[in-house]
Amino acid sequence: MKNEEVGQLIKEYKETGEPLLTLLHKIQNLIPHNHLPAEVLKKVSRELKIPVSSLYSTASFYSMFSLKPRGKHIIRVCSSPPCKLEEYDSLIEAIGEKLNLSIGETTCDGQFTLEEQSCLGLCSLASVMMVDNDIYKNVTVTQLPEILDTYVEE
Amino acid sequence: MKIYRLHVLLSTDSRSILRGALEVETKLKEEIIKKGLENEVQILRTGGWGIEEGVQLTVYPGGLIYVINNVEDIPYLVEEHFLKGRPVKKLMYEIDAPAKVEMTAPIEEEIMKKQTRIILRNVGLINPEDIKEYIAHDGYQALAQVLSTMTPEQVISEIKASELSGRGGAGFPTGFKWELTAKAPAKPKYIICNADEGEPGTFKDRVIMEGDPHSIIESMAIAAYAVGANKGFIYVRGEYDLSIDRLNIAIKQSKEIGLLGNNILGTNFDFDVEVRIGAGSYVCGEETALMESLEGKRGEPRSKPPYPSTEGLWAKPTVINNVETLANIPLIILKGAEWYKGLGVEGSRGTKVFTLFGDVNAKGVIEVPFGFTLKELIYEIGYGIKGGKNLKLVQLGGSSGSFITPEHLDVPIDWNSVRKIGAGQGSGAILVLDETRCVIDFLKNLLAFFNHESCGKCVPCRVGLPKALDLLNRVTSGNVEIDELGFMEELANVMKNTSFCGLGQAAANQILESLKYFKSEFINHIETGYCPANKCGRL
């Protein structure tokens, strides 16, 4: 599980004194399926002499970290009140139908995970959604298939 | 230096980029070369003016604004205006109010006419990625003045005299906050810029960071000098990529020319700033939770007192200010507290940035002195409600803000007046809802948001929110007795009085205000099983 690269990141962390959240972000980006597996947290704990419990407590708190494996692509639909006034419900429904997926789940083929996203500060462009790092504005149900298709592997 | 005939300011904040600013830029460059104008027309990237449509191009001399919705219009624009000097009216900003409003005059006379830009003074006007442009607009002059002619005490008394108050939601007097930290004996001290902007509907801080990042760095340096700190952190939401990039570029540029680092401007003042990135948590915007997060822990709020001013980050004296609060500092120093106090009203000095959106004709990011009424903001600056409908409700200050109903539209927006009607102005978001919206559905969305973001530390918030949501779901599924509304009110009062931090209290407020202003709508839903807005499931 990318042992060496994780080790390298931990080494850099020790040398630069960067913040712990940054280290966790970097490790998560490295691990396939966008998550922080238990054995990696244990490794971090051993090497940094931070109790596993406090690492777990930090990692489980923030919505950008996941302890469970996620899909290759993460779909995040803004679920804050201003976006919910627009297309939110129908978007969630349409994604559910197209990919057989509900919030918090990952497709069987490991391609997509669907998550809720808090306000992205783009409320004048509601409804807003993200796939990985790409942001889509004024999304409607009709555009949805085209957006998702660009991420589906042949 | 090359002299150009025309300067074209291109908005490249994240909202403009999503609307296609980079494609517009590519096409513009192509066409300019095609017409052989590359030595005559210069394209400059800037932040946005706060017009919530298309990609804005402002052409100087003249200051005419084009709003580009389709790159195919660019060849015509380049040919007509840039080559032949004939402004193209049909590509100018047009507001789709019942009677169309064409904005064909220069920006200063049109869109900015009703606004006063202090905080957003450079946004839309300068390239945020070039420190030279900031300096050319008096950037870092306030810092130079402070370091060379003022003592820390003088800086604090100037800020106190200006009566600047915090823009992060609570309105605490900034100068007073600085003084508490300056007087605290413990060392080292820290300056934190709260850029965790997570209040739904609020994107003012993002506009500042993407359009004028140096103003934050300069202000933090001034604050540091005033309180005796040498280290600052800007805590930015992990989702704000472009803000993070532009702040990092700004920090690098300031370091390169010695405006950050050791012996700034030849004095013995040292100051350094780092950007720290959040990981997705609304409650981390609360100042003590933010400090926990900066320390690498769960972002749960601490008990207060002690307050951050004396025991903040790593238990050291810390000044924490919102992005918008800080952006005021340089002009207060340069123009003086007396000048600043001339703006706004008693008890609320200066200007405020608002994000106006929802069912309004002209959405936008606007800055006006305190004391404007919502009527002026929505009907004059916002050109009224979409489709000529009636207003039902304004949510002022984001999801943890207050409901303002049409009878209060004439109340001026300043701390005291808003407090008198039992509201708060919060972050400056103005969400406009028209008569076709359902309050019950809206409240459900609000509570779902708070439920998702509750950190779980205290019982009233953790347990109260699911209970309230369950009750609301039963209102919309017709499975509730009218007297249970009394229980809902009681529950909200308990949450309000006993929640550990502002999150649970704000959630409770939303319930209480819905019941206060729209009780009949609840009763209607329950009694008739019918939702007039056709929003609620069964009905």
Ligand SMILES: Cc1cc2nc3c(=O)[nH]c(=O)nc-3n(C[C@H](O)[C@H](O)[C@H](O)COP(=O)(O)O)c2cc1C
């Ligand atoms: C739940 C909660 C969320 C908050 N979120 C933010 C935020 O995103 N940005 C911010 O500047 N202040 C936020 N605040 C207010 C801060 O605690 C603090 O008052 C502010 O940073 C002080 O800066 P100011 O004096 O410049 O306003 C929040 C408060 C609470 C209770």
Ligand code: FES
């Ligand atoms: S509510 Fe969705 S971006 Fe703000």
